[in-house]
Amino acid sequence: MPELPDVEGFREVLVSCAKGRTIRRVEVRDTGVLHDVSTQRLRDALEGRRFTEPERRGKWLLAHTGGPTLLLHFGMTGRLLCARPDDAVDTHDRVLFALSGDRQLRYRDQRKLQGLWLAHDDADIARLLGRQGPDALAVSxxxxxxxxxxxxxxxxxxxxxxxxxxxxxxxxxxxxxxxxxxxxxxxxxxxxxxxxxxxxxxxxxxxxxxxxxxxxxxxxxxxxxxxxxxxxxxxxxxxxxxxxxxxxxxxxxxxxxxxxxxx
Incomplete structure (x- = not known):
């Protein structure tokens, strides 16, 4: 099960693969990993925007864009990978983000116990993460x-x-x-x-x-x-x-x- 160090690793993947790149297209291959957002709303919110500096809070990864924020939780089997558009798609690749510069960010998850959320502002983020305690890496x-x-x-x-x-x-x-x-x-x-x-x-x-x-x-x-x-x-x-x-x-x-x- 991904824990804090794993999600830090996924944050590094997001930085190296996607930071500063434009989201050309969002392809949802399995809507079962989307929470409180439809495929069309996700595409409308993210396509054309750039990923900025991501943030980890506990086991959550926040992919900021300067507007809406994509929140990812990896459950027991989730992963974030960087690929090329012509790389073979795995059976468990649930959402693909085609990026500028011939890159593709992939959310892969076998068991689909968690997934992706979309927050439009800080209030949305607070609503989703409000029940969390202090981060284990930063707590006094x-x-x-x-x-x-x-x-x-x-x-x-x-x-x-x-x-x-x-x-x-x-x-x-x-x-x-x-x-x-x-x-x-x-x-x-x-x-x-x-x-x-x-x-x-x-x-x-x-x-x-x-x-x-x-x-x-x-x-x-x-x-x-x-x-x-x-x-x-x-x-x-x-x-x-x-x-x-x-x-x-x-x-x-x-x-x-x-x-x-x-x-």
Whole structure:
């Protein structure tokens, strides 16, 4: 599932492929990814305009044009790619943006769980994103602590709640908690000040390392590099990793590095 680092990578694709280029034509191959906008309205709003500097907010990508803004959310399988007009079209290429300079921007998504929205002004953007919490890459320590201390749920569930903190998903939350030595099932409100500070520090370090990779990298030294192994071992201590489900999400942790503080 695309998380904050992935969407940063898609933002870079948009910059390198489309920034400053005129949108010659919008081709919608599957209207199932359009939300609150028809194909014709999307074409009328965007064709003839230029993409300007894009912006990421949490897991959302905002493709500004100096007028209407195209908002993209990638769900579980969405991607943004740069292509040439004569490149073969993939079955899952849902929307194609033909650009000046012989470029084509493609929104590709297999499962179509999210998609594209059109905002005509800042009020539209605020309406679509108004329920989001602060961005995980930009949140201050004070705001982070306030957000966590007010929540009664598990810390893993809290970290992945986009209304609390925007941008973190399943892989990042498990990685950050493992690095911080905190079990995912701990109640967020039960964390001590020192534990919240440790969690904040490791969140920032993890994001700063993952963003340049444009993904949550499956490195050997990371939990994410081993969570899908048949018999996963902790890359820090060699203990067999444990699995469970929290709020319906597959969760992986190390029982030695992330002890049960209530025991």
């Amino acid at each position: 320590r004070a705001d982070f602590e306030d957000a966590l201390s007010a929540r009664r749920g598990h810390v893993k569930t809290t970290l992945t709640d986009q209304s609390v903190l925007a941008g973190l998903g399943n892989l990042l939350a498990d990685e950050i908690l493992w690095r911080a030595g905190l079990r995912p099932s701990i109640r967020a409100a039960d964390l001590t000040e020192a534990e919240r500070w440790r969690l904040y520090t490791h969140m920032r370090r993890t994001l700063r390392s993952a963003v340049p990779a444009g993904r949550v990298p499956p490195r050997d030294s990371w939990l994410t590099g081993h969570r899908d192994d048949p018999d996963p071992l902790c890359p820090r201590c060699g203990t067999h990793l444990r699995r469970c489900r929290l709020a319906g999400r597959g969760t992986v942790w190390c029982p030695r590095c992330q002890p049960d503080t209530m025991a």
